[in-house]
Amino acid sequence: MKFKKVASINLIPISPFNFDATFHKPDHFTSGDNEWKPGIRWQTWFWKGKCLGLKFVNKGSLLKPKITVGVFYKKKLDEGFLDSLAEEVRYRYNLDLDLTNFYKQFSKDGVLGPIIKKWKGMRPGHPSSLYEYLLIGIVLQNATVKRSVQMFQALLENYGKQLEYDRKKLWCFWKPGGLKNTTEEDLRLLKVGYRAKSIKKIDEQFAQKLINEFDLRKTDRETQMKTLLDLYGVGPATVWYLIFDVFHHWDFFNHISPWEQKIYSKVFFDQDPEKPVSVKKLLKHFEKYEPHQQLAVHYIWEDLWWKRKNKHIPWLEKLIRI
DNA sequence: CATCAGGGCCCTG
């Protein structure tokens, strides 16, 4: 499926804005559907029934931000469609998030201050829809990174669509409910193991339109959490990711998984990861970042992963097992 | 070769 450029959208984020730290998260291992190099992010995007190729390009600066989004498709797209797409990009990448209060609160903080200075203008952001993120969350469960990536790729390559645009070949997600004719056994052949049941059941929920991401965004956090927990195969760890990455709550921190506990122990208490600080103590520690706990930890977390890009960090390598 | 834990979650007792 070869696409040509059919539109270009200009977006102006709130200043300050850091393009690369927003559009590339070195800790996100989703692969096959995106590519990044400084100043450019290619990302496939399933939107309103269509697989698109997007190309985000940095055309501004920290204080005078500007992004252009090249939209690649087989034919012209109407204005209403492009407007809704632009709005969704703004939402998913938090282009309108005002970080002023967060910066004011912590610019003098010993740990966070220097990191804020370094990463000023970074937003949290994730390209996936709720449906897509649920599947990512499922393949993350009880697996090492390498295996998660392998499962994710297998799903994309079997049920997604390969797009060719701007000299890139990337896989685009299928539509929610698109596994209607796929059985649990089919999924198991992709070596997702017991997760096949969860994937199938979640897809069915979407096929029957029992869950609507956009309605859910309008409800409160408690409702969102309960709705998500009710999905088969979704537990507290997955909900925790979703409530941050998909529903954008920054003032909430209730869960730490074992591998993250080890990393936090080292980062915040310089504690041997093999003898980690208790989850209770870590959660208590994060209270000092209220009401921006998630933002604070996100900044510190991303800083660590960016460091890893440039420098070998033995203790971290040991914990993530790529 | 066997054993085991891993970026959880469901189900049972």
Added chain:
DNA sequence: CAGGGCCCTGAT
């Protein structure tokens, strides 16, 4: 509310 089982992989 604790703990066994689940799929597959790769480390030991």
